[in-house]
Amino acid sequence: MKKIDLNVDVHHLTRIEGHGNIKIAVENGKIKDARWDVVETPRFFEVMLKDKHYTSAGILAARICGICSISHCLASLLATEQAFGVTVPEDAKKIRMIAKHGEMLQSHVLHLLFLVAPDFFEEPSVIPLVERTPEVITIARRLKLFANRLCDAIAGRTTHPVSLQVGGVTAVPSQKELIGFRDELEQIINDLQKVAALFATLQMPDFVRETEFVSLKGEAEYPAMGGKIMTSDGIVRLDKEYKDVTNEYVDANNTSKWTKLSRESYAVGALARFNNNYSLLHPEAVKVAEMFGLKPVCHNPFMNNVAQLVESFHSAYEIMRLIDEVTAGRIKNTMAEFKPTAGEGVGIVEAPRGILFHHYKYDGNGRIEKANCVVPSTQNNANIHYDMKSLVEKFAVKGMTDEKLELLSSMLVRSYDPCLSCSVH
Amino acid sequence: MIFKTIVKEDLKKLFNVHLKDVECVGPKQVATSNDGKAVYQFLPFESFDEINLNHEKTEYSAKTYFLPFRETLSTFNFKNGDWDQEIKYRKQQRVLVGLHPCDINALVKLDKVFAKDLFPSPYYRSRRENTFVIGIDCDKPCTDGFCASVGADVVTHGFDLFLRDIGDKYFVKVGSDRGLNVLNKISPTDISPEERKSYRKKTKEFLAGFKNTIRVENLPNTLDIEFESPVWKKWGDKCLSCGSCAMVCPTCYCYGVSEQISMDFKKSEKVKQLYSCNLLDFAMVAGAHNFRPARETRLKYRYYHQHRGFVESFGEPKCVGCNRCGRACLANINPVDVISDLQMEL
Amino acid sequence: MNAILHAYEVTKEEDMVEPLDYNRRSRMKNFDKCFKAEITNIIRLTEMEKLFQLRMINEDDKNRFTFLPGQFVMLELPGYGEVPISISCSPSIKSIIELCIRKAGKVTEALHKAKRGAVVGIRGPFGTHFPMEKMKKNNVLLIAGGLGLAPLRAPMTYVIENRADFKDVHIFYGAKDPTQLLFDYQYEQWHRIDDINLQIIVEKPDELWTGPVGLITKLLDDIAIDPDKTYAIVCGPPVMFKFVCNRLKDMGVPMQRMFVSLERRMHCGMGKCCRCNIGSTYTCLDGPVFDYWSVMNLKEAI
Amino acid sequence: MEYLGIKPNKPKVAVFDFSGCEGCELQLVNKEDTLIDFLSAIDLRGWREASSVINDDYDIALIEGSITRDDEIKRLEKIRSHAKVLVALGSCACFGGVNQMKNVFDLKKANQEVYGDKPKETAKVKAVKDVVKVDLEIPGCPISKAEVESIIRHLAWGMPFSYPVYPVCVECKQRFTTCMFEKGLMCLGPITMAGCNAPCPAGGLGCWGCRGPAKDPNYESFFAIARERGFSTAEVNERLNFFGGFQEVNAK
């Protein structure tokens, strides 16, 4: 048998958000090293949030992540609203939800078509695809443009929203504008079908490592904001008990913390939501899952890509339903009356990359005394790390070139759609 | 002038039935201010119920429908080292309703500059001629306006129809043949002697109601003599140089032109953007030399243009006394205070 | 279109793009349309200034474009912008327009990079002119400082071409140092013209300089004029024309017989954008040529 | 396209990210209608977030994020040595952004609070210009893609780029926004540089000054106005300090 020596050293992996390194060393068929290290610089948001007035908490929190700023902002608002005991008007909730789904669509499309797709075409970036498959790029642009415009209209801006504020929303697009978006959705869903057709031709690596999946527990709807936490290993917890789920700890090689629950690590994100809440997906989204043979509980991390695609359909249909509901009557009140009080609140949002927690403790003057944020990618990092080990065990030790392994391990990390600056925050 | 009366309800019909497929713009409530007052803005509406003709005064003026904040003057299309120039005007019809006397008088002043002067502007004329203007008299003078002082409280022309609320009817002045045409859709009646009386009574009450005045007699000369007055520094020190006054003013029309190449480098647009003489680089020339580096000088020149320059060119002040600038100004710089300060200097 | 609004005459596009014609400017309908012109020659004058010779591409435009000394055009470089530039050549030559341009910023820098054959746009001419007719049968003083020679060149060539109509002609030109002198290749020719007093002075001479040294006002020391029969055109930066005009005033020349050309920021050339407005006066409509009396009455002019 | 005998050059561009949320980089792939034209106008030499191509030969370096660790200083210095034009992209790069708010805390304590007894390396937050020379700044949190496009076009045509000198209020007026102060809210618009198209006042948030000061702002008058309208000095200063663009400017 041939001697197997492998060496992969990826410094600052490309086409992901933030800075992380892959290190794999196999000597003589023995794994010396197989690591996923996050080296992003810490920014200390939890410390910066201290002493902040509730009016600026959401603005600051949004800056944790430029890609899912709407989710961070919403989680922050939910935490504050829970602390103050605010009941957000129904119309405002729906409008927030449209923004939430808009972000989900935008983020998933960005990941699938701009960051993942080049791997399958064996290109370094999306730019060569402009010439190779212009139709795909046209679709990608159209989808993203739609989602961005929708968020701009609803939240005032896609990146770092402005009109999502404690108590509700401060600006509402006109009925006419909303109906305009509704009319475009047919084309959007059509485009998503084409994306699905494209992904159906791509081969996802056949890799399975059993893990625990953590997400919000949907009650009547596929989960998005607020509610209980559940895991695929059968644990259910209240929002206040989130720390029992996350169990954050510090790893020496990572600026991102790691988390664990029933096993050495757990996963969050599209696949986790899918696995835990399959029955609540929109029927059209389920059809797409079936097309890919994706069924719960799936333990192949590469299938997270497919789960994102499934969710994109779900979000598109949800946007349609929500716009219909909002435009059916006259939008009444979108802002609750409230007074800041002393108290604690936990805001949980299913961000595109997974479950997100913001936990604030307020003094009586509307200022934060203590803040804690647990971010999706933080929770995924340990899982990626253990996946990496398992991936090397399964594939590499049987023989593979360095290049192939580098690509495969990079694709593994990318399939989680990690957001590292966010995970370190 | 032809005078008619219409039943109020018919006006609604005019919009909701006859003008259904034309773009209609009127005073719409957009917000509530801190002190509980409704804030109005001239904005497009679908149904007549969305607007309120009893509004006190819109926050911004209606000029933007004639002099938009941004307008493409021409497009240069490049090809093979050469180019051609393409010019387009806005020709779509629009109905503008709810303009007060100050607003209409402002349009008449803009007409002097943009439609009739040495170099008439086709961009303006095209918009003006394709806009159907329906004005309405104020029920009572607004709290802070001084239109009467600058002769802008009464309108005689510059509209297609002009209404006054005389109870259950509108008294209508018809200013153009197309105005009459439109009016005929909703069967107007000839005015009765009582209606004429009540129109005149209402108008008299309105004119008698003015409290807010400025003394404009000899103002152009005063401005000249007081060029170095410390009054300018007093107000200039407060000025934020934010241009808000000129943006909301119905008669401020200064602008800047810039060119923007498209991202594919295939064409370039020459874009006009309304500017303000209060903005820092208004009189800046090459080599960064600025003719008006001081806030007070820039502020002063706005008043000069309103109350001296325009008088010299057209025999009347440019200001129509709506005090929109005063309301928009966070530093509370307003013509009444500034001008009375100046007059006091004497 | 809504039929009931239709009764009113709607502006037709054709109305708006009627060709331009100078001298009937109130009948002109569109002043935003450019004449297309080709750069036929570029002459480097100094480090910072170049003379551009332009020729209208369209034959009709060429015939229609007439101007008077002192007027300016808006020079359009599609994609870069538009700048006001004085016409710097004789009004009698129909085939060519000369513009002397200093590299000062965005647009002018691009122009300095342009090559022969490039196509630019021209709008105008705009503004007032020097009253050449009135000046006839009088002495004329043509005085320029620095780039002021650019606007002065039009009246100057006019005077030269119509030499017989004028009495004494003095042309004074001053610059900081010899490297900044514009049109130096033409001095020889101008010197040879009979009965014109051409004097060139620099503030800081170099080794090769043999002419007079000092400020331009110094040249006035050596001439005797009959102030009642004298007109002056003074072009240059405000500090310069202020000194010269005051000096001429002391010599007895009436302020209304001295003419200067002002520079302001301009974005339209048509008295609309207000950028060149000085109080009540538009530099583009009432100027750029003003008599000195008016300038002194314009606040902030200098 | 060639015009005036001048050809636009295709600048070699590389994008780098330091400490930040990468929202500004995201903006670079937004504005989808001109995205392809934008990407064709540049020769992309490196952009970790979007491409696996990495090349050290570039003219323009777009730098996102602030500088908070020694290895970042070294990386930045190396980039500076390659780049002809170094552009600071976004408020973090231009003035430290929200990140600089951590500078008021004791870093040791902060570290302990987040990482317990296993502290991570960190340093006081710096803007890019505090470390290397910056040629152009595009402030904003996030940046406006339109401005980036405009800068790229100017660089491609060798034209100097100029920023609006006026404050946000002008853009507010141009989009019919009712003034925040009218509604009883605070807004830094009158002293902040325009160019963002005033999304924050339009969304009911008021301007937080993410683009830093306009040219020659009238601070005194602004502070007086804020005071008159019942906003405390602390409130005004908190806002001025939020994005770091108004360093050393404080209401008294």
Ligand SMILES: Cc1cc2nc3c(=O)[nH]c(=O)nc-3n(C[C@H](O)[C@H](O)[C@H](O)COP(=O)(O)OP(=O)(O)OC[C@H]3O[C@@H](n4cnc5c(N)ncnc54)[C@H](O)[C@@H]3O)c2cc1C
């Ligand atoms: C009536 C008149 C005649 C002129 N004649 C000449 C001439 O013959 N030769 C010559 O070299 N220059 C002349 N100038 C000055 C010339 O217009 C400026 O140098 C030029 O506008 C600079 O533009 P830029 O884009 O290169 O510079 P930038 O500094 O980039 O200018 C930006 C903008 O500012 C405006 N601007 C800047 N400086 C001036 C200025 N001095 N006057 C008016 N607008 C300005 C322009 O509209 C320009 O678009 C004249 C100016 C005027 C008003």
Ligand code: SF4
């Ligand atoms: S200057 Fe002021 S008061 Fe006069 S018309 Fe303009 S906004 Fe109205």
Ligand code: SF4
């Ligand atoms: S909201 Fe802010 S930016 Fe807008 S006009 Fe008011 S003060 Fe200026």
Ligand code: SF4
């Ligand atoms: S309005 Fe203010 S805070 Fe908002 S983007 Fe503009 S400059 Fe930044």
